[in-house]
Amino acid sequence: MSDSIDRLYQAVIAAKDLDPAISRTARLFQRGPAKMAKKLAEEAIEVVIDAVAGKSDAVVRESADLFYNLTVLWASAGVKPEDVWREMERRERLLGIAEKLPKSPVKLPKTAPVPVVRRRIVALENRLRKR
Numbered sequence: 001m002s003d004s005i006d007r008l009y010q011a012v013i014a015a016k017d018l019d020p021a022i023s024r025t026a027r028l029f030q031r032g033p034a035k036m037a038k039k040l041a042e043e044a045i046e047v048v049i050d051a052v053a054g055k056s057d058a059v060v061r062e063s064a065d066l067f068y069n070l071t072v073l074w075a076s077a078g079v080k081p082e083d084v085w086r087e088m089e090r091r092e093r094l095l096g097i098a099e100k101l102p103k104s105p106v107k108l109p110k111t112a113p114v115p116v117v118r119r120r121i122v123a124l125e126n127r128l129r130k131r
């Protein structure tokens with residue numbers, strides 16, 4: 001999937017300085033981040049509506065529109081896809097570590113200094129399951 005988004009991002013970068021009369025991307029860059037954000041939000045809502053309605057084909061189409069508008073906003077904000085992939089890999093490693101944390105707090109001998117109470121890292125799926 002990331003290859004497709006990387007290619008889309010390159011296409012968006014290549015299109016942003018084209019004639020706005022023929023390129024939607026150039027038109028979005030001409031109108032600026034607020035318009036880009038509005039389009040992205042609209043697409044996100046369209047994905048939600050179609051998903052709730054059980055229209056999976058429409059979810060596919062609207063998700064492609066969502067990814068397009070997201071890459072446009074990334075480009076405008078100076079974000080590259082690899083920045084996002086790096087953050088996702090960091091979280092994967094972090095959650096991976098969380099998986100290895102003992103489920104119950106570690107029993108420390110009385111003489112040990114009182115540990116700084118940190119928010120226990122709970123794996124994402126556990127958090128979702130508790131909702």
Ligand SMILES: N=c1c2ncn([C@@H]3O[C@H](COP(=O)(O)OP(=O)(O)OP(=O)(O)O)[C@@H](O)[C@H]3O)c2ncn1[C@@H]1O[C@H](COP(=O)(O)O)[C@@H](O)[C@H]1O
Pocket residue numbers: 008011012015018022023024025026039042064065068
């Ligand atoms: N991947 C996309 C892409 N996905 C979706 N869209 C556009 O986004 C629209 C979907 O948003 P909407 O549903 O809001 O469509 P709309 O209602 O007609 O739009 P508005 O009237 O609301 O502005 C589609 O109709 C497409 O025109 C895209 N436009 C361009 N790309 C790619 O971006 C690159 C640059 O293309 P140009 O912008 O055409 O130069 C190319 O590689 C294209 O393939």
